Amino acid sequence: MLDAAPLPDCDTLRPCGSCGARHLSVCARADEAGLKELAAIAETLDFAPDQTLAAQDEPAAHLFNITSGVVRVFKLMADGRRQIVGFLFAGDFLGLASGDRYAFGAEAVGAVTACRFRRGRYQALLARSPSLEGALLERASHDLRAAQEQMLLLGRKSATERLASFLTDTAARTGGDDIDLAMSRAEIADYLGLTIETVSRAMTGLKASGLITLSGARRVRVERPDALAALACGD
Amino acid sequence: MLDAAPLPDCDTLRPCGSCGARHLSVCARADEAGLKELAAIAETLDFAPDQTLAAQDEPAAHLFNITSGVVRVFKLMADGRRQIVGFLFAGDFLGLASGDRYAFGAEAVGAVTACRFRRGRYQALLARSPSLEGALLERASHDLRAAQEQMLLLGRKSATERLASFLTDTAARTGGDDIDLAMSRAEIADYLGLTIETVSRAMTGLKASGLITLSGARRVRVERPDALAALACGD
DNA sequence: CGAAATTTTGAACCGTTTCAACGGACGTGG
DNA sequence: CCACGTCCGTTGAAACGGTTCAAAATTTCG
Numbered sequence: 001m002l003d004a005a006p007l008p009d010c011d012t013l014r015p016c017g018s019c020g021a022r023h024l025s026v027c028a029r030a031d032e033a034g035l036k037e038l039a040a041i042a043e044t045l046d047f048a049p050d051q052t053l054a055a056q057d058e059p060a061a062h063l064f065n066i067t068s069g070v071v072r073v074f075k076l077m078a079d080g081r082r083q084i085v086g087f088l089f090a091g092d093f094l095g096l097a098s099g100d101r102y103a104f105g106a107e108a109v110g111a112v113t114a115c116r117f118r119r120g121r122y123q124a125l126l127a128r129s130p131s132l133e134g135a136l137l138e139r140a141s142h143d144l145r146a147a148q149e150q151m152l153l154l155g156r157k158s159a160t161e162r163l164a165s166f167l168t169d170t171a172a173r174t175g176g177d178d179i180d181l182a183m184s185r186a187e188i189a190d191y192l193g194l195t196i197e198t199v200s201r202a203m204t205g206l207k208a209s210g211l212i213t214l215s216g217a218r219r220v221r222v223e224r225p226d227a228l229a230a231l232a233c234g235d
Numbered sequence: 236m237l238d239a240a241p242l243p244d245c246d247t248l249r250p251c252g253s254c255g256a257r258h259l260s261v262c263a264r265a266d267e268a269g270l271k272e273l274a275a276i277a278e279t280l281d282f283a284p285d286q287t288l289a290a291q292d293e294p295a296a297h298l299f300n301i302t303s304g305v306v307r308v309f310k311l312m313a314d315g316r317r318q319i320v321g322f323l324f325a326g327d328f329l330g331l332a333s334g335d336r337y338a339f340g341a342e343a344v345g346a347v348t349a350c351r352f353r354r355g356r357y358q359a360l361l362a363r364s365p366s367l368e369g370a371l372l373e374r375a376s377h378d379l380r381a382a383q384e385q386m387l388l389l390g391r392k393s394a395t396e397r398l399a400s401f402l403t404d405t406a407a408r409t410g411g412d413d414i415d416l417a418m419s420r421a422e423i424a425d426y427l428g429l430t431i432e433t434v435s436r437a438m439t440g441l442k443a444s445g446l447i448t449l450s451g452a453r454r455v456r457v458e459r460p461d462a463l464a465a466l467a468c469g470d
Numbered sequence: 471c472g473a474a475a476t477t478t479t480g481a482a483c484c485g486t487t488t489c490a491a492c493g494g495a496c497g498t499g500g
Numbered sequence: 501c502c503a504c505g506t507c508c509g510t511t512g513a514a515a516c517g518g519t520t521c522a523a524a525a526t527t528t529c530g
Contacts, residue, residue: 075387077469096377098382104383130365137368140375141333147382148332148339152310152318154389155428159486177458185509189442195487200510216495217509235313394518420477433518435478451527452477 037129041121047108053094054106062116063095069112070182073104074190084191086146087183089173095119098141109182154193157234162192163202165232167212167222177222185217272364276356282343288329291340298330304347305417308339309425319426321381322418324408328436330354331375344417389428392469397427398437400467401455402447412457420452 044067047053053064056076064071071088085104088094089194094114097103126133153165171177181188185196191197206212211228213221222228279302282288288299291311299306306323320339323329329349332338361368388397401423406412416423420431427434441447446463448456457463 075383077391079469081391081469083390084242085383085386096376097380098373099380103380120276127369129437130368133365133368133372137372137375140372140379141331144375144379144382145332145334145338147379147386148310148320150386151320151382151389152312155318155425156312156316156388168519190390196509197488198486201486204510209260234314430519431477432479432520436518439478 028079037125038117041117042115045114045116047112047114049108049110049114051108052105053108053112053114054102054104056103056105057101057150060095060097060100060102061119063119063122064093064106064117065115066090066092066094066114067115069104069114071111071112071114072109072183072187072191073106075104082190083193084187085150086143086230087191093136094140096143099178109187157232159192159194159202160205161232161234162194163188163199164205164228166192167206167220168225168229168232169221171225175224179220179222181218181220247434272360273352273413276360277350278353279348280351282347282349284343284345286343287342287343288347288349289337289339291338292336294315295330295335295337296354298354298357299328299352300342300350301325301327301329302348302350305344306341306347306349307344307418307422307426308341317425318428319422320385321378322426324428327346328371328374331378335371344422392467394427394429394433394437395440395466396469397429398423398434398441399446401427402455403464403467404442405462406457406460412460414455416453416455 012040047069053071054060066088068090071092071094071095072084073084073086073088074084076082081176087109088106094106095102126136129143153162157165167179170179170181174180183191189196189199194202203212203214206228207214211222211224213223213229215221282304286335288306289295289297291309301323303325306327306329307319308321308323308329309319311317311318322344323341325447329341330337361371388400392400402414405414406415408417418426420434424431438447438449441463442449446457446459446466448458450456
């Protein structure tokens, strides 16, 4: 009987990027009884870089709680255009979007470990465990707020402002002004609604104005966090 | 004692624009006991065109259930740039975004009536009424999915594709290919991340290609729904 | 009917994209 | 240990889609 085995792994606490608070992960919110049931329907999995967790338009069989690594969540158009709607870090939850099919794809950026639940059994558990439902609602509300912020970015911000927003955000999420980017320029571009060339130029621009320094393409240090954050807001 | 007085007004059922299903409004989901309590903390209000329901960054004192009319939900930048993150119609719910302050502004587009709840008392009720919480979670998930779709639009679609998406969406939401737009070109522009001129030109373009006809700026008839929907997806 | 507001149209401009070439990091095999 | 090839990121130049500014046309409303 797999009682508490997979659970400790998905019980991660981490500071929230946008609001600073330390949200409990979904697993951690289950009550005593719920926790036991949760263990019974959970399994811990490892994913290789670029491996698929969920495929767009496929039946939504599972939900995930990310334990380590970074996951990209994206939507694809028929001609290949891609919009990354979010990056998930340890503690983040995947699978909230409604419907019986995934409205998005999800792939591992680097190596990822995640806690996986069968959707049907999870929902049955949910119905019996109100505190779990509350945790999910809190997270959904949180994600919704983040999505609205991203709409402002995509609809109204310049390339430089977008990158400044992204770096400020990422610094807050990973908890430090020394950022080790897990994602490529292509992924940043598809997240910010730009091309890799524009991302590169914007990065060079920020470096030139002394807001950041680079040591290798993926190692960014935010030198003037306040100025970067101000730029992100258009001031 | 105001028992069932304001409740019938916010018990609206309407077809869902994106998935076609008829979601129950939040009020309609409360159980017997919850419904009574809900009545006690609800009040029906009328809003004049452009009147504020909620102001960005102000304390989030209330939640709303729209009864009639259209509401614009938006985010503002310091220099006045505006991104409308969504339009709400009868039955839609406002106030899900987390935190103790509104992350967005909300204003009546035309005349609006809405059911208003005090946030604190609503949350207390929520804690005691799991079915209500489930309804909210369902709606939050639904909104999240819509937000992701909008991110794809804002990040990757051309002006014409954006307008085609908007018209297809609006036709589905208002239930008919004869659309009477409640919002101005400026509002459509701020929703689609464009300027009024570009919206106007895209509208002219759709008319020229025979996908729509116009009778007055705000009266749109979708002549070829399938072709319009295909265009919205980039095909 | 007349005035104000909104929408459409036109032309020049600009930021981002596109296309192309270069440079550097990394891993493999000689 | 170094040569080579590949992948990723950067840089440059030209092209494009959307914006900006300006003015005409249409609609709305008193």
